[in-house]
Amino acid sequence: MKIKYGLLSLILVFSLPVSANEQISEEQTNQQTEQQGSTENLQEASGLSSGTVYRAAFTSQVQDREPTNDLEKMANDQSQLYFFTELRDMSGQTAKHRWEYDGKIMAEVKFKVNGPRWRVWSSKSFVPGWTGDWKVSVINDAGDVIKEKNFTYEMAAAEQTETTTSEETATMPEMKNQ
Numbered sequence: 001m002k003i004k005y006g007l008l009s010l011i012l013v014f015s016l017p018v019s020a021n022e023q024i025s026e027e028q029t030n031q032q033t034e035q036q037g038s039t040e041n042l043q044e045a046s047g048l049s050s051g052t053v054y055r056a057a058f059t060s061q062v063q064d065r066e067p068t069n070d071l072e073k074m075a076n077d078q079s080q081l082y083f084f085t086e087l088r089d090m091s092g093q094t095a096k097h098r099w100e101y102d103g104k105i106m107a108e109v110k111f112k113v114n115g116p117r118w119r120v121w122s123s124k125s126f127v128p129g130w131t132g133d134w135k136v137s138v139i140n141d142a143g144d145v146i147k148e149k150n151f152t153y154e155m156a157a158a159e160q161t162e163t164t165t166s167e168e169t170a171t172m173p174e175m176k177n178q
Contacts (some may be wrong), residue, residue: 050140051089051093052087052089053086053087053088053146056084056138057071057084058070058071058074059082059083060078062084073151073153074126074151074154077156079126079127083136083149084120085097085119087119089116090113090118090140091114091115091116093140093141094110094113095141096110096138097120097137098136100136101132101134102132122136131153132152132153133152135148136151
């Protein structure tokens, strides 16, 4: 009889930890599944998809909700530029265009996105002395940069010619009549 109880006790001792581990693993798996499901449900309920920028363009004008051209450079004899974006999968969020020059934020423009495909644009007025490289970032509700695009604001050709001519004049030796 002692052998039966001893053998039974031995079997129970070895089977308990396995059963307890299996139970803990099953509980952890269930909790992880619930957390993932609630995170996905939260994203769906809040509309916090990271979204995408389907198109982005610097343009001199927007007509009928479309950019008229796609610029990479603009001369400083022009003072206004538009940044157009077509956003996808951001319905219910607020998107932002952040205009940066020389590492400094020059403007931020927010947009409420009211559909699965949404076209927005912002504009910036420029001072002729702000020549150099500019960047516009598109930022979603979570604060993530989902698109960046750069352009160059450069001196107008007439200014470049005038500067070159005056430099040449200054360095030309005088001619003397003999």
